[in-house]
Amino acid sequence: xxxxxxxxxxxxxxxxxxxxxxxxxxxxxxxxxxxxxxxxxxxxxxxxxxxxxxxxxxxxxxxxxxxxxxxxxxxxxxxxxxxxxxxxxxxxxxxxxxxxxxxxxxxxxxxxxxxxxxxxxxxxxxxxxxxxxxxxxxxxxxxxxxxxxxxxxxxxxxxxxxxxxxxxxxxxxxxxxxxxxxxxxxxxxxxxxxxxxxxxxxxxxxxxxxxxxxxxxxxxxxxxxxxxxxxxxxxxxxxxxxxxxxxxxxxxxxxxxxxxxxxxxxxxxxxxxxxxxxxxxxxxxxxxxxxxxxxxxxxxxxxxxxxxxxxxxxxxxxxxxxxxxxxxxxxxxxxxxxxxxxxxxxxxxxxxxxxxxxxxxxxxxxxxxxxxxxxxxxxxxxxxxxxx
Ligand SMILES: Nc1ncnc2c1ncn2[C@@H]1O[C@H](COP(=O)(O)OP(=O)(O)O)[C@@H](O)[C@H]1O
Ligand SMILES: [Mg+2]
Numbered sequence: 410x411x412x413x414x415x416x417x418x419x420x421x422x423x424x425x426x427x428x429x430x431x432x433x434x435x436x437x438x439x440x441x442x443x444x445x446x447x448x449x450x451x452x453x454x455x456x457x458x459x460x461x462x463x464x465x466x467x468x469x470x471x472x473x474x475x476x477x478x479x480x481x482x483x484x485x486x487x488x489x490x491x492x493x494x495x496x497x498x499x500x501x502x503x504x505x506x507x508x509x510x511x512x513x514x515x516x517x518x519x520x521x522x523x524x525x526x527x528x529x530x531x532x533x534x535x536x537x538x539x540x541x542x543x544x545x546x547x548x549x550x551x552x553x554x555x556x557x558x559x560x561x562x563x564x565x566x567x568x569x570x571x572x573x574x575x576x577x578x579x580x581x582x583x584x585x586x587x588x589x590x591x592x593x594x595x596x597x598x599x600x601x602x603x604x605x606x607x608x609x610x611x612x613x614x615x616x617x618x619x620x621x622x623x624x625x626x627x628x629x630x631x632x633x634x635x636x637x638x639x640x641x642x643x644x645x646x647x648x649x650x651x652x653x654x655x656x657x658x659x660x661x662x663x664x665x666x667x668x669x670x671x672x673x674x675x676x677x678x679x680x681x682x683x684x685x686x687x688x689x690x691x692x693x694x695x696x697x698x699x700x701x702x703x704x705x706x707x708x709x710x711x712x713x714x715x716x717x718x719x720x721x722x723x724x725x726x727x728x729x730x731x732x733x734x735x736x737x738x739x740x741x742x743x744x745x746x747x748x749x750x751x752x753x754x755x756x757x758x759x760x761x762x763x764x765x766x767x768x769x770x771x772x773x774x775x776x777x778x779x780x781x782x783x784x785x786x787x788x789x790x791x792x793x794x795x796x797x
Contacts, residue, residue: 449515450480450610450643458509485658492664535604539616574602594625614646676758680725706794722787726758
């Protein structure tokens, strides 16, 4: 039975009991939450486990996941391929049924929901995908209208809602276009509009920007952030692009072999990653050593002649500490040259690495004194090597 039939049947039963008029039935079938007001959207995982049976034996995809996602936040999920990210995400709308534990959405254990309630739940949870999953034979308008049709919304209201949604995602001039005529970014915008059609409180994104070029990724991220801020929708996103998390997520979960490797505010997790999985994932964001410098760098100073010392200063976002060149020069009692590196701001916290060159003839102070207390000029300082 289709989801709309299920809903209609349950509505028919309700209206029999309460003698609802046709109009009242219609209003029940029609989402009527105003565009800007969202109260729900929280998700709580409680000891969630997922074991798949496969020909080569049981696969423990999720193992004892417990965490809370606050309503209205942007929550990032990262991890190596096969870590269990998609499995976890798909338990939220019950595309995957956990084999242990509970998933609680806005205080309701969704494992207890019957079929009709599950249909209603899925309407409150939109989802977008890496490959957009659009119907190629249908126009942009019809793709976005589909969930509304299934929900039994009146045609006039569908027209109004789809028009509003296509304007929201910047496709107001594409109503009658077919997906094959759209760019990847435009297709994902259709996917987003469709996901928002039933005014969900939660938007699930599984690698939603992975098929897009960097510039388009930026514009889709901007849109997701905008949707989160303007509509108050909880956005839960999986991505392998760490820059995506750095830019828009409030909290990040690092999954490793179905378990929580790290969890917390993005600036904290990214500022001082603890787990090997996190470090490996973040490596592309590091300001690594450029090749030419790497080749010239020596582990010992030369016996004679002029040389430079190269210092590495790391910033992890704690305590408002940022690179301050005047203080650095003063603390080191030397002129410094910035050789390489940079600082990113994550949620207002400076995070990054600087490589500084100093004249090797100058005596360095004890570096360990420069990472603590009011004297601190960085969170970590070390001698990287020497260049002649
Ligand atoms: N339907 C399935 N049947 C059997 N194994 C599965 C199924 N779906 C996922 N898995 C396995 O579960 C683990 C986690 O998969 P998945 O959640 O897709 O990870 P990710 O999204 O992090 O790449 C992997 O080992 C994967 O092979
Ligand atoms: Mg996946």
